[in-house]
Amino acid sequence: MLIRKLNSFVSLSNVDRKMLDRISTETRSIAPRMELVREGDKPASVLLITEGIACRHKHRACGTRQIIAFLLPGDLCDLDAALVDRIDHTITTVTACRVADITHQTMADLLGSNPAVALALRMSTLVDRAITHEWLVNVSSRSAVKRIAHLICELFVRFKAVGLVTHQSYMLPLTQTDLAHTMGLSTVHTNRSLQELRRRGLITLKGKQLTVLDVSKLRAIAEFDPTYLYLKA
Amino acid sequence: MLIRKLNSFVSLSNVDRKMLDRISTETRSIAPRMELVREGDKPASVLLITEGIACRHKHRACGTRQIIAFLLPGDLCDLDAALVDRIDHTITTVTACRVADITHQTMADLLGSNPAVALALRMSTLVDRAITHEWLVNVSSRSAVKRIAHLICELFVRFKAVGLVTHQSYMLPLTQTDLAHTMGLSTVHTNRSLQELRRRGLITLKGKQLTVLDVSKLRAIAEFDPTYLYLKA
DNA sequence: CGATCTATTGAATTCGATCAAGGAGTGTGG
DNA sequence: CCACACTCCTTGATCGAATTCAATAGATCG
Numbered sequence: 001m002l003i004r005k006l007n008s009f010v011s012l013s014n015v016d017r018k019m020l021d022r023i024s025t026e027t028r029s030i031a032p033r034m035e036l037v038r039e040g041d042k043p044a045s046v047l048l049i050t051e052g053i054a055c056r057h058k059h060r061a062c063g064t065r066q067i068i069a070f071l072l073p074g075d076l077c078d079l080d081a082a083l084v085d086r087i088d089h090t091i092t093t094v095t096a097c098r099v100a101d102i103t104h105q106t107m108a109d110l111l112g113s114n115p116a117v118a119l120a121l122r123m124s125t126l127v128d129r130a131i132t133h134e135w136l137v138n139v140s141s142r143s144a145v146k147r148i149a150h151l152i153c154e155l156f157v158r159f160k161a162v163g164l165v166t167h168q169s170y171m172l173p174l175t176q177t178d179l180a181h182t183m184g185l186s187t188v189h190t191n192r193s194l195q196e197l198r199r200r201g202l203i204t205l206k207g208k209q210l211t212v213l214d215v216s217k218l219r220a221i222a223e224f225d226p227t228y229l230y231l232k233a
Numbered sequence: 234m235l236i237r238k239l240n241s242f243v244s245l246s247n248v249d250r251k252m253l254d255r256i257s258t259e260t261r262s263i264a265p266r267m268e269l270v271r272e273g274d275k276p277a278s279v280l281l282i283t284e285g286i287a288c289r290h291k292h293r294a295c296g297t298r299q300i301i302a303f304l305l306p307g308d309l310c311d312l313d314a315a316l317v318d319r320i321d322h323t324i325t326t327v328t329a330c331r332v333a334d335i336t337h338q339t340m341a342d343l344l345g346s347n348p349a350v351a352l353a354l355r356m357s358t359l360v361d362r363a364i365t366h367e368w369l370v371n372v373s374s375r376s377a378v379k380r381i382a383h384l385i386c387e388l389f390v391r392f393k394a395v396g397l398v399t400h401q402s403y404m405l406p407l408t409q410t411d412l413a414h415t416m417g418l419s420t421v422h423t424n425r426s427l428q429e430l431r432r433r434g435l436i437t438l439k440g441k442q443l444t445v446l447d448v449s450k451l452r453a454i455a456e457f458d459p460t461y462l463y464l465k466a
Numbered sequence: 467c468g469a470t471c472t473a474t475t476g477a478a479t480t481c482g483a484t485c486a487a488g489g490a491g492t493g494t495g496g
Numbered sequence: 497c498c499a500c501a502c503t504c505c506t507t508g509a510t511c512g513a514a515t516t517c518a519a520t521a522g523a524t525c526g
Contacts, residue, residue, distance in 0.1 A: 058366065058367075058370050060370070060374060060456065061456040064374065066369065066370045066373055066374050068366050068369050068370065080355055080358075080359055083352065083355055083356050083359060084356065084359060084463065086460070088363050088366070088460070088461050089366060119316065122313055122316055123316050123317065125313075126313055126316060126317060129362065129365075130321050132362075132365050132366070132369065133291065133301050133321070133322060133365070134291075135369060136299065136301050136365065136368060136369050136372065137291050137293070137299045137301065139369065139372060139373040139417075140299055140372040140373070140416070140417030141293060141297065141299050141417050143513075143514095144513080144514070175471085175472060175473090176472070176473065176474095177471095177472075183373070184372075184373025184374050185514075185515090186514070186515055186516075187472090187473085188474085188475090188514085188515075188516080188517095189513085189514050189515070191473065191474060191475090192474090192475090192514090193514095195474085223293065223294040227319070227321070228321050230317065376481080376482095377481080377482070408503085408504065408505090409504075409505065409506095410503095410504080418482075418483090419482070419483050419484075420504090420505090421482085421483075421484080421485095421506085421507090422481085422482050422483070424505065424506065424507090425482090425506090425507090426482095428506085
């Protein structure tokens, strides 16, 4: 997944691929709803998600949490985390996950010895940043229905990029509560907005299977333009 | 300003300082409300703000804009911009500014030859990211009054770090419309929320001069904890 | 088969948006 | 120096989107 993703930024040589393969073979599995990294921790290693979905979130004083990113297969958490001595957010699995721990040393070696990979990794952090910017716009100025539509569009493209979309459909393993924590909405309103999207014939959502029935209409509503994701897909 | 900021992350040698001094001596001045970088542009150079305030923002389909960051003296725009071929946001001056243009080549040389500076610059992009995360939480889950209080607290600390705070007071050269675009609020509600902060005796705002009357109360309301800014100040 | 999440629905309330208009300050040109 | 245009700030009134509270119905699971 990581190779596939990075290769969409720059063309990787066989050596590059072999290097990336090596660092992502040794994985451990983690149960759903487990904290991988906790706010305040010292960064231990760079995490690579190879399977499953996790989220980055922050805690509010009042006890709620705000999700600020989703980590899909092929995504790295905190490439440069080694530079600080305190992580400022929590990372929690949503589904069961497999993750590879990449030591800071390994990462530093990789970046030093492998310019193409280094470039691709830097670009992927830029995409992460672009996603966060887009979320900021989304959450601060769009209506509930548009917000959710936007997230659905984004995840559609990101899942597609790692081959997890079939027939306009992907697994969205989030609860409505998770969605609410992502969109800055109440669960009740999240529920009603989802119903609105279904009622308009834009999506179906059965179990955790989300199907986009009308991509162009959904994108229009969400004001979604995928160029910020920098993927050829 | 840049040196002062970077020095708060790592101790810089005299050589480091001299290098940084050299890249920031040649500045040009820009009028208020001018676009420095436009969405869709090819990145030309890294910009360093030496005086004045600029903002990073995105345009909505409906014509409004959403401010996603403020750039204060000492802040760099887009350290890694050279990696992409299309900027995904606009940067506009708020006040008159002085900026230094740093070519990608100069920046690459600096990063290559000067490990301490490279480290400090990487850290400063991490702080930028932390700020964006904090904004995401702010805007998506806090009430209008808390949001504005949070921004005031953040700018207080950031201005203080570059020596622009005297007697609990700094210049906030934003119009209420700018503030509204930042907070995802209407101008009317922004106005009323500011009044609320004044009424509670937390701030005064005369002309563009903002004074924080009760830092600890303001921080409490905003749920503001400055550690994410990673400044000793 | 209870127990515990998760999803859904209804009603009441509130926060913030929108609409509309009036002042206050600034600059410009006659 | 005054009339005007313009931007920014302020206020009132109304409207609407989203929250909150509360209750029920499905799922899921040990």
